[in-house]
Amino acid sequence: MKQFVQYLFLTSVACFVLSICSIVQTAYASPPYSSEQSNASPQKGGTLVVALNSTPAHLNPAVHSGTLTGLVGTQLFAGLVRYGKDGIIYPYLAKSWEWSNNNHTLTLHLRKNATFHDDTPITSSDVAFSIETVSKYHPFFPMLAALQKIETPDAYTVILKLKTYHPALLRILTPVLTPILPKHIYGDGQNIRTHPANWNVVGSGPFQLAANQPKNHILLTRFKNFFIPNRPYLDTIDFKLFQGPDEIPMAMENGEVHVTGFSPLEEHHNQLKKQKHLLVTTEGLDGIRAMAWLGLNLQSPPFNDSRVRQALALTIDKNFITHKIFRGNSRTMDGPLPADNPFYAPSEKPHLLNIEQANKLLDEAGFKRNATGKRMTLQVTYPPNASALAIPLLKYLRHRLSRTVGIDLIIEENYDFLVWSKQIASGKFNMTFDIVFSWEDPVIGVHRTYHSTNAHRNVLWSNTLGYSNPKVDELLDAAAKEPDTARRKEIYAQFQQIVREDQxxxxxxxxxxxxxxxxxxRGINNSRWGLLSPMDTTYWVKQQ
Structure with missing residues (x-):
């Protein structure tokens, strides 16, 4: 967090300088975190095996979020910039950039040696097409709401004109959020969400698709014409799909798998820490800030009544969940931002555990107990790739709600991630357990959940709950364009208080x-986005 605050301070200073000087050129030769720092001649070759705990919906991060698509997609597609573990933005497809017009215009200069995997040159036309695609179809629709116009004065210059100041724009231009797509393939008029190229990818990243076998593996091979000389170092990345969470630790122990990410299970961590050949780390996840929650369908009873939502919150013992189910490695949350986010504000009126008040609210909402003491029956679902964590949690909630407030909870079993994602995106659910990233700056990872303009998009991890509050929209819009960090914190504090009451x-x-x-x-996990970053710097100390 300290590092991020320093980054924001430096950003504010830079903005001040820019307002005086009008234009500042930004260019870095290569990221200081690259593999060359630890080894003058990184060894080339070998295969990296990465575990996936379910089948990705597809491989195009421009129109789909999530770790499954992101892990593979950031190897297949390059972005304009890359985000270092040190919080600094480094060149990628854009070799340099400069801000002007009081930080309302960003001019990016593209490399001239970059091609797609079919050897077609990457030009400003592809970049403009890609950014427009993300702004229209990505689940985080509000993150590019400030974009007014894209100009391409020549084949290697892209000018982004903004309606307002945008505090997180460069971080959004990383490959996991804004991959650069080949316009000559995706611009053929087909629906981009179902385009066949989402599975049979022609990208611009360090690796190209060699095989895509659903429920088995996704094989990538080194792109020999990658625009960074002598990269990538690996010959092959093999993403192997596993059906259950217990299978992955066994494969890691046996050396069949070399990397697995976004694992929340403490018993697996403790088991694998005993293996001398494995590193168990939380490094590289500073920018992710994952959150666990229960999403409620606000468009239909009973959750269209805030009293029911508040009653549920007053019933659940979050400390028990944190210490017993999450094994003490979690921090309880009381609102839309985790406590380690720089914009977090503590609650002015904490909603503490209160069974008596919960029952009172349910009575007031018209859900009286019947002769057997029951009020209602609710259904809850969960993403199947999080089943090892979700099922113990939901069983606890089932017991808790039945014993304290007379609510029966039916746990719907899901065995297919794609089935669950379509169910949630279409709004055909009652409650769902979910794990969602806050993505460091709220403009990226928080606005998409609470801004009404992002509702009813039929896209997973947008505002699929149907939440709408005009005052919240107004505050989020104000925070998104506010250049002063202290003022942004004040605005987000107001937002958090309102959303806590709306629940x-x-x-x-x-x-x-x-x-x-x-x-x-070596050279892996080198970003604040963790493993959702290019692996062109990754290499083996000893040949496989």
Whole structure:
């Protein structure tokens, strides 16, 4: 957090300088975190095996969020910039950039040696098409709401004109959020969400698709014409799909798998820490800030009544969940931002555990107990790739709600991630457990959940709950364009207080995610986005 505050301070200073000087050129030769720092001649070759705990919806991060798509997609697609572990933005497809017009215009200069995997040159036309695609179809629709116009004066210059100041724009231009797509393939008029190229990718990243076998594996091979000389170092990345969470630790122990990410299970961490060849780390997840919550469908009874939502929140013992189910590696949450986010504000009126008040609210909402003491029956679902964590949690909630407020909870079993994602995106659910990233700056990861303009988009991890509050929209719009960090904190504090009262979500706690990596690997996990970053710098200390 200290590092991020320093980054914001430096950003504010830079903005002041820019207002005086009008234009400042930004260019870095290469990221200081690159593999060359630890080894003058990183060894080339070898295969990296990465575990996936479910089948990705597809491989195009421009129109779909999530770790499954992101892990693979950031290897297949390059972005304009990359985000270092040190909080600094480094060149990628854009070799340099400058801000002007009081930080309302960003001019990016593209590399001239970059091509897609079919050897078609990457030009400003592809970049403009990609940014427009993300702004229209990505689940985080509000993150590019400030964009007014894209100009392409020549093949290697892109000018982004903004309606307002945008505090997080460069971070959004990373490959996991804004991958650069080939316009000559995706611009053929087909529906981009179902375009066949989402599965049969022609990208611009360090690796290209060699095989895509659903429920088995996704094989990538080194792109020999990658625009960074001598990269990537690996020959192959093999993403292997596993059907159950217990299978992955066994494969890691046996050396069949070399990397797995976004693992929340403490018993797996403790088991794998005993293996001398493995590194269990939370490094590289500073920018992710994952959150666990219960999403409520606000468009239909009973959750269209805030009293029911508040009653549920007053019933759940979050401390029990944090210490017993999440094994003490989580922090309870009382609102839309985790406590370690720089814009977090503590609650002015904490909603503490209060069974008596919960029952009173349910009575007032018209859900009286019947002769058997029951008030209603609710259904809850969960993403199947989080079943090992979700099922114990939901069983606790089932017991808790039945015993304290007379609510029966039916746990709907899901065995297919794609089935669950379509169910939630279409609004055909009652409650769902979910794990969602806050993505460091609220403009990226928080606005998309609470801004009414992002509702009813039929896209997972947008505002699928149907939450709408005009005052919240007004505050989020103000925070998104506010250049002063202190003032942004004040605006987000107001936003948090309102949303806490509305209670559109039951916030449970932060997610204790961990990356598990073979100790012989170098140059991996080099970003504040963790493993959702290019692996062109990754290499083996000893040949496979």
């Amino acid at each position: 559109p979500i039951i916030w449970l706690g932060t997610m204790p995610y961990t990356s598990i990596i073979d100790g012989r690997l």
